[in-house]
Amino acid sequence: MKKELTKIQKNILDFLIDQIKGKGIPPTLADIANYFGYSNRATVQQHLKAIEKKGYIKKNPKLSRGIELTLEDKFFVPKPVLGEVAAGNPLTIYPDAIDTVKLPTIAKMPQDSFLLRVKGDSLKDAYIFSGDIVIVNPNLEPKNGQIVVAVLDDAAVVKRFYKKKNEIELISENPEYKPIVIDKKYALFQVVGIVVGIYRSMGKKEV
Amino acid sequence: MKKELTKIQKNILDFLIDQIKGKGIPPTLADIANYFGYSNRATVQQHLKAIEKKGYIKKNPKLSRGIELTLEDKFFVPKPVLGEVAAGNPLTIYPDAIDTVKLPTIAKMPQDSFLLRVKGDSLKDAYIFSGDIVIVNPNLEPKNGQIVVAVLDDAAVVKRFYKKKNEIELISENPEYKPIVIDKKYALFQVVGIVVGIYRSMGKKEV
DNA sequence: TATGTTGCCATACAAATGTATGGTATTTTG
DNA sequence: CAAAATACCATACATTTGTATGGCAACATA
The missing domain is CATH 1.10.10.10 (Winged helix-like DNA-binding domain superfamily/Winged helix DNA-binding domain)
Structure with a gap:
C-alpha cells in the first residue's frame, strides 16, 4: 500500500x-x-x-x-529505557539505553523524564511488577512518602522517600528489606528523580 | 507570589x-x-x-x-474519567465523566482515547488493580489476545478478546468467570476500544 | 475627582509561514 | 535512450501570525 x-x-x-x-x-x-x-x-x-x-x-x-x-502505529513511539532497577537489589543505571520500549502516544514524556524498567518482584507490594516501566521525573522535589529513584554509592534504588531532620530515610515496600538511613551530607547520595507513574503496555505478555 | x-x-x-x-x-x-x-x-x-x-x-x-x-503543577493535567469497569461485574459506562484524574504530562492522550477507572480486583490476575486507570483507544482494530472494552447489552466489560470463525470469545483473566461467546452478528455487542495501557499515579494511595 | 485596571475594538505593520513556479543536476526506471 | 523521480536551489506571493498603537467604555480605588 x-x-x-x-x-x-x-x-x-x-x-x-x-x-x-x-x-x-x-x-x-x-x-x-x-x-x-x-x-x-x-x-x-x-x-x-x-x-x-x-x-x-x-x-x-x-x-x-x-x-x-498518519502512521498506522502512530500510537506507539519508541522511547529509550535507560536501565533497570529493583527495590531490593540495586542495579547500576547504564549510561546508554539498554532497550527501547514502544510507548503509546499517551506517554508523551515531560521533556527530560526518563524510563526505567522494573526487574524482579521486590516492588510487588506497591503493585509494580517485573517488566513494568516506571516514569521518572527528575525535575520535581521529592516529598515524603513518594517513591523516588536514588543513586547511592553508584547504584540505583527505588524506594519510598522520607525526609527527617538530619537524615533521609529510604523505605522499601517489601518488609524483607530494611530501611536505609542516609545522612543528609553524605556526598554519594542523590535523588535522581521521582516516580510519577508507571506504565504497562498491553498486548504482549513479557513477564 | x-x-x-x-x-x-x-x-x-x-x-x-x-x-x-x-x-x-x-x-x-x-x-x-x-x-x-x-x-x-x-x-x-x-x-x-x-x-x-x-x-x-x-x-x-x-x-x-x-x-x-509555567504552572508549578504543569506535570499534571486533569482528564475526565468516563466510568468504571470491572472484569467480572459489568458496569455501565456513564455518558458524563464521573471523576477527574490528574494525569501527568506523560499522559498526553491520543485524540479520542478515554480513561476508565478499574474497580475491584477481578483483573488482578492481569496485574491491574482497583484504582488503576486503563487507557482505552477506540481507533484500533482488536486483535486476538488483546484486552478490550466491550459493550454487551448496555453494560461494559473488560476482557481478553479472541476472534473465532463466526463468533467472538471474551475471556476473563480471572478463572472464576466463564468465557463469554457472542455471535458475530449479535447487534447488542460492540467493541468499544482496546486497552492500550494502564497508568497508575503515584503519590496518593487510593486503593 | 483622578487614576488605574479590565475588557474589547480597529488599524497598521513586520516577520513568519506556507505555497506556487521555474530552474538545474543526478539517479532510477521502463 | 527517454521519461520519471529525486534532490536541491532561487524567487515571488498571499496568508498567517505576532506585535504595536490608539481609542472607548465600565468599573474599582485612592
Missing part, C-alpha cells in the same frame, strides 16, 4: 516524529530546513509533499505547523 | 492548558480569539500579556504558537 520512503524522506519523517511526539509541537518548514541545512523552505516543502503522497503524513493546508502523522 | 487571574484570564488559561496538553499544540492568537468569539487578535494578545505578567505562561516572542505553560 504505502510506498517506500527514500533515505532523506525517512530522515525527515523521523525528525517529524521526534518533534511532534517528543517536543510536542510540529516544526515549521523553516525549522526543518534549518535542521537539515537547507537554505530553502521549498526543498522541505517538496519533501513533505512527497512524504504526504506516500501516505505517511497529512498536511493541514495554510495552517502553521499543520503536519499530522 | 502569583497574582490572581480574572475570570476571563482563567478561562483563557484553561483553554491554553486544554489545547497544549490535550491537543498537543499551542493555539495561535487567532485560534483563541475565534474560540472566545473575539473579532480581534489584539484582545487575546493583551490577555496573554496580562496572564504572562502574572506568571502563568511564558511567551516565545515572534514564534508562532510560542506559548509555554
Whole structure:
C-alpha cells in the first residue's frame, strides 16, 4: 500500500516524529530546513509533499505547523529505557539505553523524564511488577512518602522517600528489606528523580 | 507570589492548558480569539500579556504558537474519567465523566482515547488493580489476545478478546468467570476500544 | 475627582509561514 | 535512450501570525 520512503524522506519523517511526539509541537518548514541545512523552505516543502503522497503524513493546508502523522502505529513511539532497577537489589543505571520500549502516544514524556524498567518482584507490594516501566521525573522535589529513584554509592534504588531532620530515610515496600538511613551530607547520595507513574503496555505478555 | 487571574484570564488559561496538553499544540492568537468569539487578535494578545505578567505562561516572542505553560503543577493535567469497569461485574459506562484524574504530562492522550477507572480486583490476575486507570483507544482494530472494552447489552466489560470463525470469545483473566461467546452478528455487542495501557499515579494511595 | 485596571475594538505593520513556479543536476526506471 | 523521480536551489506571493498603537467604555480605588 504505502510506498517506500527514500533515505532523506525517512530522515525527515523521523525528525517529524521526534518533534511532534517528543517536543510536542510540529516544526515549521523553516525549522526543518534549518535542521537539515537547507537554505530553502521549498526543498522541505517538496519533501513533505512527497512524504504526504506516500501516505505517511497529512498536511493541514495554510495552517502553521499543520503536519499530522498518519502512521498506522502512530500510537506507539519508541522511547529509550535507560536501565533497570529493583527495590531490593540495586542495579547500576547504564549510561546508554539498554532497550527501547514502544510507548503509546499517551506517554508523551515531560521533556527530560526518563524510563526505567522494573526487574524482579521486590516492588510487588506497591503493585509494580517485573517488566513494568516506571516514569521518572527528575525535575520535581521529592516529598515524603513518594517513591523516588536514588543513586547511592553508584547504584540505583527505588524506594519510598522520607525526609527527617538530619537524615533521609529510604523505605522499601517489601518488609524483607530494611530501611536505609542516609545522612543528609553524605556526598554519594542523590535523588535522581521521582516516580510519577508507571506504565504497562498491553498486548504482549513479557513477564 | 502569583497574582490572581480574572475570570476571563482563567478561562483563557484553561483553554491554553486544554489545547497544549490535550491537543498537543499551542493555539495561535487567532485560534483563541475565534474560540472566545473575539473579532480581534489584539484582545487575546493583551490577555496573554496580562496572564504572562502574572506568571502563568511564558511567551516565545515572534514564534508562532510560542506559548509555554509555567504552572508549578504543569506535570499534571486533569482528564475526565468516563466510568468504571470491572472484569467480572459489568458496569455501565456513564455518558458524563464521573471523576477527574490528574494525569501527568506523560499522559498526553491520543485524540479520542478515554480513561476508565478499574474497580475491584477481578483483573488482578492481569496485574491491574482497583484504582488503576486503563487507557482505552477506540481507533484500533482488536486483535486476538488483546484486552478490550466491550459493550454487551448496555453494560461494559473488560476482557481478553479472541476472534473465532463466526463468533467472538471474551475471556476473563480471572478463572472464576466463564468465557463469554457472542455471535458475530449479535447487534447488542460492540467493541468499544482496546486497552492500550494502564497508568497508575503515584503519590496518593487510593486503593 | 483622578487614576488605574479590565475588557474589547480597529488599524497598521513586520516577520513568519506556507505555497506556487521555474530552474538545474543526478539517479532510477521502463 | 527517454521519461520519471529525486534532490536541491532561487524567487515571488498571499496568508498567517505576532506585535504595536490608539481609542472607548465600565468599573474599582485612592
